[in-house]
Amino acid sequence: MQEGMIERSHPFRQNGISLISQLQQIQQEHGWLPEPELRRLSAATGEPLIEIYRVATFYKSFSLAPRGRHRVTACCGTACHVRGSAGVTREISKLLGVKPGGTSADGRYSLETVNCLGACALAPLVVVDGEYHGNITPAGTRKLLKKITGPEAGNGAAAER
Amino acid sequence: MEALQARLKTPADLERYRAAIKAKQETITHRLSVCGGTGCAGGGSARIRDYLQDYLARRGLSARVALRFTGCLGLCERGPLVIVSPGEIFYQKVTAADAAEIVDQTVLKGELVERLLYTDPLNGEKYVSANEIPFLKKQSRFLLGDNWRLDPASIEDYLGLGGYAVLAGCLDGLNGAEIIARLKASRLRGRGGAGFPTGIKWAEGREAPGDQKYIICNADEGDPGAFMDRSLMEGNPHSVLEGLIIGGYAIGAGEGIVFVRAEYPTAVKNIRLAIARAEEVGLLGEDILGSGFDFRVSVSVGAGAFVSGETSALIRAVEGQVGEPRQKPPHLAQQGLWKKPTVVNNVETLANVPLILRLGTESYSGIGTASSKGTKIFSLVGKVNNTGLVEVPLGMTLREIIDDIGGGIKGGKRFKAVQTGGPSGGCLPASLLDLPTDYEALSEAGSMMGSGGMIVMDEETCMVDLARYFLAFLKEESCGACFSCREGIARMLEMVEAITRGESSPGQLELLEELAAVVKEASMCGLGQTASNPVLSTLRYFREEYLAHLVDRRCPAGVCRDLISFRIEAGICNGCGACRKSCPAGAVEGKKKEPHRIAAALCTRCGICLETCRYGAVLKE
Numbered sequence: 001m002q003e004g005m006i007e008r009s010h011p012f013r014q015n016g017i018s019l020i021s022q023l024q025q026i027q028q029e030h031g032w033l034p035e036p037e038l039r040r041l042s043a044a045t046g047e048p049l050i051e052i053y054r055v056a057t058f059y060k061s062f063s064l065a066p067r068g069r070h071r072v073t074a075c076c077g078t079a080c081h082v083r084g085s086a087g088v089t090r091e092i093s094k095l096l097g098v099k100p101g102g103t104s105a106d107g108r109y110s111l112e113t114v115n116c117l118g119a120c121a122l123a124p125l126v127v128v129d130g131e132y133h134g135n136i137t138p139a140g141t142r143k144l145l146k147k148i149t150g151p152e153a154g155n156g157a158a159a160e161r
Numbered sequence: 162m163e164a165l166q167a168r169l170k171t172p173a174d175l176e177r178y179r180a181a182i183k184a185k186q187e188t189i190t191h192r193l194s195v196c197g198g199t200g201c202a203g204g205g206s207a208r209i210r211d212y213l214q215d216y217l218a219r220r221g222l223s224a225r226v227a228l229r230f231t232g233c234l235g236l237c238e239r240g241p242l243v244i245v246s247p248g249e250i251f252y253q254k255v256t257a258a259d260a261a262e263i264v265d266q267t268v269l270k271g272e273l274v275e276r277l278l279y280t281d282p283l284n285g286e287k288y289v290s291a292n293e294i295p296f297l298k299k300q301s302r303f304l305l306g307d308n309w310r311l312d313p314a315s316i317e318d319y320l321g322l323g324g325y326a327v328l329a330g331c332l333d334g335l336n337g338a339e340i341i342a343r344l345k346a347s348r349l350r351g352r353g354g355a356g357f358p359t360g361i362k363w364a365e366g367r368e369a370p371g372d373q374k375y376i377i378c379n380a381d382e383g384d385p386g387a388f389m390d391r392s393l394m395e396g397n398p399h400s401v402l403e404g405l406i407i408g409g410y411a412i413g414a415g416e417g418i419v420f421v422r423a424e425y426p427t428a429v430k431n432i433r434l435a436i437a438r439a440e441e442v443g444l445l446g447e448d449i450l451g452s453g454f455d456f457r458v459s460v461s462v463g464a465g466a467f468v469s470g471e472t473s474a475l476i477r478a479v480e481g482q483v484g485e486p487r488q489k490p491p492h493l494a495q496q497g498l499w500k501k502p503t504v505v506n507n508v509e510t511l512a513n514v515p516l517i518l519r520l521g522t523e524s525y526s527g528i529g530t531a532s533s534k535g536t537k538i539f540s541l542v543g544k545v546n547n548t549g550l551v552e553v554p555l556g557m558t559l560r561e562i563i564d565d566i567g568g569g570i571k572g573g574k575r576f577k578a579v580q581t582g583g584p585s586g587g588c589l590p591a592s593l594l595d596l597p598t599d600y601e602a603l604s605e606a607g608s609m610m611g612s613g614g615m616i617v618m619d620e621e622t623c624m625v626d627l628a629r630y631f632l633a634f635l636k637e638e639s640c641g642a643c644f645s646c647r648e649g650i651a652r653m654l655e656m657v658e659a660i661t662r663g664e665s666s667p668g669q670l671e672l673l674e675e676l677a678a679v680v681k682e683a684s685m686c687g688l689g690q691t692a693s694n695p696v697l698s699t700l701r702y703f704r705e706e707y708l709a710h711l712v713d714r715r716c717p718a719g720v721c722r723d724l725i726s727f728r729i730e731a732g733i734c735n736g737c738g739a740c741r742k743s744c745p746a747g748a749v750e751g752k753k754k755e756p757h758r759i760a761a762a763l764c765t766r767c768g769i770c771l772e773t774c775r776y777g778a779v780l781k782e
Contacts, residue, residue, distance in 0.1 A: 082622045
C-alpha cells in the first residue's frame with residue numbers, strides 16, 4: 001500500500017464531521033443522496049467524487065435513488081426466516097410489483113429487506129410506513145398492504161422503475 | 162427530581178446527590194414499568210404508556226405513582242408487558258384499553274387484573290410476580306435485571322440503584338493497573354464474538370506508548386436474530402457508559418466513542434441522552450469527581466454494513482471511510498483510530514465491568530464454567546415458546562435454556578436444531594442439546610458463542626435452506642477484498658442453491674466441503690474465516706437432509722419450493738372456495754361445493770391455500 005493512501009484517512013473528518021455523517025445528513029434531508037448534493041460535498045471537502053461514491057455505495061442505509069412515498073420493510077433476519085419471511089416477502093413483492101430493494105415506477109412504493117429489526121417475537125415482521133406488523137403470513141399480506149394500495153390491491157400492476 | 166445546581170466535584174458530592182435522589186423516591190408509592198423494548202413497542206406499548214400517563218394525571222396520582230418507559234423486560238413473546246410494583250406484578254399482552262383498569266384495580270385497590278396475568282404454557286399455572294415466572298426465575302439477570310427499575314432517560318434512576326459508585330471508587334482508590342488486574346482475575350472474555358480476555362486487551366492498550374488513546378464501544382450488532390446489545394443500550398445505557406469510562410481510565414484514554422448502528426434509533430437516542438446527562442452532572446468531562454481524569458464520549462452512527470463489526474473495519478467506519486477490515490498487525494492496541502492506540506469492546510463486555518468491580522472478582526468468577534466466567538445474554542428466538550432475552554450463567558446447557566426457560570418448541574413440534582453465533586456460527590442438532598454454553602464447547606461442536614443469537618428450529622426448518630440463507634447473507638455482506646471470501650461464498654451459494662432446486666449431484670457435497678475449507682483458510686478477517694461454518698455444521702449434522710435433496714429430490718421439511726407440491730385431498734375438500742378466492746396465482750379450480758384441484762402449472766407454491774383451508778384438505782408433499 002502506498003503511504004499516501006494511508007495518510008488519506010484524516011481528510012475524511014472535515015471539521016470533526018466524518019464523511020459518513022455528512023452523507024447521513026444529506027440523506028436525512030432528501031430521503032436519498034442526489035448527485036448534485038454529492039458533487040457539492042466533494043467541492044466543499046476536496047474529497048474526490050469517486051471516494052464519496054465509494055462510501056455511499058458501500059453502506060446499506062444510503063440510497064442513490066429516491067424512495068417511494070410508501071415504504072415497506074420486510075425483516076429477513078434469521079428468526080423471521082425460520083418463521084417464513086421469504087414467502088411473505090415474495091407475496092409483498094408480487095402485490096406491489098416491486099422487487100426487494102426496488103421502487104415502483106410511479107414512485108408510490110419501495111420494498112426493502114433488512115437483516116434484523118430485533119423484534120423477533122413478532123416474526124415474521126413487516127414495517128409499513130414506520131408501523132410494525134407482526135406474525136405476518138403470506139395470506140395476510142394483501143390485507144396488510146390494503147392501507148397503502150387502496151382497495152384495488154395491486155397485482156403487480158405497477159411496473160418497476 | 163430537582164435539577165442539580167452544580168457539577169459533582171468529589172465522590173462525597175456524588176453520594177450526597179444519591180441520598181437526595183433516594184429521599185425523593187421515598188414519596189413514590191407505586192411504580193408502573195411499561196416495556197419500551199422493540200418487541201413491546203412494536204406491539205403498541207407507547208400508547209399504553211400515554212394512556213397510563215393520562216389516566217394517572219386525571220386521577221391525581223402523578224405525584225405518587227412513577228411511570229417508566231423501560232428497556233426490554235425480556236419476555237418479548239408475551240408483550241406488551243407492564244410491571245406494577247410493589248409486588249412486581251407481571252402483566253402481559255396488555256393493551257391501551259387495560260390502562261385504566263390497571264390503575265383502578267391494582268394501584269388503588271391492590272387487586273389483580275386476573276386476565277392479564279401470565280399463564281405458563283408448560284404447566285398451565287398462573288403467576289403473579291415477575292420473580293416467580295419460570296422464564297425469569299431460572300435466569301441470572303445481573304445485567305438485565307435492573308431494566309424494569311429504571312427509566313433509561315434518567316441518570317437519577319441509575320444513581321438511585323447505586324450507579325457510578327464503582328466509577329467513583331475506581332477514580333478515588335485504584336489506578337489503571339489495579340483495575341486491569343481485577344479484570345484479568347475475573348477472567349471476563351469479550352462478549353462480541355471471539356471471546357478474547359478483556360483484561361489482556363486493556364493491558365495492551367494501557368502499555369501501548371502514546372498519550373492519546375481511544376476506547377470504542379462496539380454497538381454495531383449486526384447478527385440477524387440478535388438484540389442483546391441493543392437492549393442494554395436502550396434499557397440501561399448508563400451501565401455501558403460507566404464501563405466505558407472505567408475502561409478509558411484504566412487504559413489512559415481521553416476519549417471514548419460509541420459506535421452504534423443507525424438501525425437502532427432508540428439506542429442512539431438513549432446513549433446520546435445518557436452522555437449528555439453524565440456531562441451535566443460531572444461524570445464526564447474535565448476532572449471527573451476531582452480525580453484529575455478527563456474523559457469525553459461521542460457517538461458515531463454506523464451506516465449499515467455487517468463487516469464493520471470487525472474491529473479494524475469498525476475503526477475505518479468511525480473515521481468515515483469504507484468499513485473494510487485490514488491486515489493485522491499492526492494491532493489496534495498500537496495503531497487504531499487515527500493511528501493511535503485503541504481498545505474496542507463490545508457493549509455487553511463493558512456492562513460487565515462495573516458488575517465485576519462491584520461484586521468482586523471472586524464472586525464474579527464463581528459464576529460460569531472453568532474457562533467461561535460470568536453470565537451471557539442470549540436472544541432466544543425462532544420456533545420457541547418464549548421468545549425473548551435470556552441472561553444465564555455461562556455453561557448452562559442448551560437444553561435448559563431452550564426447554565426450561567424458553568418453554569420448549571412452539572406448537573408441540575419437534576426440536577430440530579439450534580443455531581448459535583449468527584452467520585459465523587453453526588447449527589447444533591438434538592443430540593448436542595446437553596452441550597454447555599461455554600466458549601470452547603460451542604467451538605468444538607462446530608459453532609461458536611458469537612454475540613449471543615440463539616435461533617431455535619423445528620422439523621419445518623430446512624437445514625439446506627438455512628445454509629443457503631446464511632450464504633446469501635454473507636455474500637451480500639462480504640466486503641470483497643479477499644478473493645477467497647468474495648468468490649468462495651458466491652460459489653458455495655450457487656452450489657447450495659442448486660441443491661435446494663434438486664439440480665445437483667452427491668459428489669457436490671465433497672466439493673462444497675473442500676471449498677468451505679479454502680474459504681476458511683484463505684480469508685483475512687473473521688467474516689471469511691467463519692463464513693463456512695453454517696455450511697460445514699449443517700453438512701456435519703444434517704448430511705442426510707442434503708442427500709434427500711440430492712438423491713430423492715425431496716425437501717423433508719417442505720421448504721424448498723422446487724421440491725414441493727400442493728394437492729387438495731378430494732375426500733376432505735368440501736368445495737367452500739376459500740382457497741380458490743385466496744390463491745394469488747389463480748391456480749385453484751373447482752365448482753362450489755365440489756372438491757377443488759390445484760393446477761400444478763400455475764401454482765407458485767406460496768402456500769396460501771394451505772394456510773387458508775380450515776379443513777386440512779390442502780396437503781404439502
